[in-house]
């Protein structure tokens with residue numbers, strides 16, 4: 001779909017830079033000065049019957065999908081080479097789609113859980129609702145693109161990744177991205193909105209996922225001063 | 228040897244009157260904020276009973292503590308990767324209770340009418356009217372015991388006759404179990420925390436939870452077998468008993484200790500060997516009590532003192548350890564025992580088991596509880612030894628028997644001296660059979676019945692100045708530090 005040039009520029013060049021800058025600066029600021037607010041804000045204590053069916057599919061789905069995006073972003077050529085054979089393409093597309101659907105189902109369950117339970121509503125902020133809405137749109141548009149505009153993995157690697165690299169190379173070239181189907185464009189724009197809002201939401205818990213646990217000693221003793 | 232100091236406590240269950248003053252002192256200071264209303268860092272439960280949260284002792288349900296192989300039952304490093312999104316053994320608010328207040332305005336605003344106005348309960352979570360279904364002490368004094376007390380996990384292994392003995396109408400018997408965090412030597416909460424937010428303070432062993440580092444992965448809640456780490460649903464942080472460290476550092480007893488009406492609480496330093504923690508926690512069940520006790524070192528032993536100095540322990544801490552009432556109760560007299568030592572966290576709170584009323588035997592028309600054997604009635608006590616052993620000795624009945632016999636001997640010995648209806652010979656024989664000397668009996672009597680505030684709470688100096696010195700030139704610190712910046716505990720966006 002074609003938009004006026006200035007809108008293209010705003011959405012595919014201005015917005016990404018603004019969003020990424022805000023994301024970096026505010027996340028760091030929040031980490032440094034408002035460390036207390038970094039939390040996954042678990043709600044399992046308040047509602048535990050549908051909790052599993054919301055959190056687990058959503059997280060497995062969204063993490064797999066994000067990992068897929070990251071792989072495509074890092075080694076687009078390998079993805080294109082992989083997709084050279086139809087069978088392999090189908091496998092990749094089917095896997096991506098299933099994880100996307102998993103995330104979408106989980107997200108729906110998660111939103112339903114918050115809507116239907118009074119205790120859950122009490123711990124859901126306006127910002128949470130906005131986050132869930134944006135995530136829902138993101139996951140839904142992603143699944144839509146995967147189903148109706150084949151083959152997403154190929155054109156992501158061939159068209160979107162070069163655009164993303166051009167952003168990181170400070171030589172922005174929205175070029176072909178503006179020719180993508182509307183759903184795909186919306187998916188991209190919404191992604192940047194999410195990135196920009198990220199540091200203002202509960203999503204910051206992704207930044208503090210505790211990997212050192214896997215190799216630290218079990219017991220921790222702290223002394224005043226060093227020992 | 229790696230000698231460390233631990234602020235440890237003894238609760239004398241024979242003196243607890245179940246008044247809940249301790250719980251309220253704690254609540255008023257620490258847990259009246261949004262998200263903490265349901266937490267009772269100090270709670271008093273009736274035993275036998277289901278406790279708070281309901282059935283906390285049932286580790287089939289909650290998976291708290293360690294197994295004998297040194298693995299956490301709730302999570303492991305590999306399992307947390309999957310469990311972090313949904314913790315399989317996380318309790319829910321229903322296992323505690325939904326906190327509430329009352330809309331007192333309804334009392335004032337009610338229109339004039341024939342009936343009394345009422346204030347309806349309002350949930351402190353949702354702010355809506357609720358029907359109260361449970362509270363933190365729903366089975367206080369055995370209320371509803373066919374539902375609650377009958378499911379007490381400590382009843383496992385009791386014979387039908389023993390159970391009947393506990394619940395027989397008109398012979399019903401119970402005692403109180405006040406509970407706070409045990410500030411364990413091998414804390415499951417600390418080991419479970421993916422963010423390393425929980426830690427044990429080196430200087431005094433208090434287990435704390437760093438609010439800034441907690442990320443609500445909530446692994447500590449299932450991991451603690453005593454359910455003494457709580458999740459604040461409002462701030463999205465876990466919280467737990469801090470043993471009132473700001474009070475301890477300034478020489479005051481923790482609030483629940485200070486408030487205790489029955490004077491059942493004792494607090495003091497124990498020195499222990501930190502290198503042997505793991506080994507002690509891995510012993511078979513029936514050796515655990517002795518292994519735990521063997522970690523505690525004699526603060527009068529010159530070798531221990533030299534070792535403590537080598538580990539940079541301040542002289543004042545060593546001196547406090549020598550005056551510690553806890554050392555007397557736990558190590559010297561062997562009267563106080565750790566709760567559920569089979570959970571293997573090596574709790575540093577010890578209970579003196581309660582002397583329960585004797586079970587009277589019906590002889591013809593008369594109730595009779597006189598027996599030739601002087602200790603006979605301990606076996607016949609209405610709270611069976613087997614029950615107390617499940618609670619305080621990992622099933623090891625001899626440990627409970629020892630503590631009860633000694634208590635009883637001390638009573639008779641005192642009775643011989645003050646009332647005179649027991650002859651001195653019998654009293655001394657009882658002391659001998661209870662492994663107790665006359666001097667020891669006097670000391671037990673004094674500390675149990677007459678002790679002053681200063682004798683019950685021997686609080687080591689906080690030595691914050693040493694901490695400052697380790698980090699910075701104290702003069703500079705004095706000029707710069709002030710009160711620092713304080714960020715309110717506000718929930719994330």
Ligand code: HEM
Pocket residue numbers: 040041042043044055059062063066110111114135202203205206209311312313443444
């Ligand atoms: C390995 C990475 C991640 C970990 C360990 C993680 C962990 C968690 C945890 C523990 C919760 C709280 C669940 C509860 O209520 O008990 C949570 C909630 C949530 N996470 Fe994640 N997360 C991760 C990645 C992500 C990602 C990539 C996203 C989305 C882009 C995400 C979105 C959310 C959302 C929206 C919630 C709130 C759900 C709700 O309570 O309704 N997470 N996460």
Ligand code: SF4
Pocket residue numbers: 407408409410411414415416417434450451452453454455456467572574
């Ligand atoms: S009782 Fe032990 S395991 Fe539980 S919170 Fe206290 S230190 Fe941790």
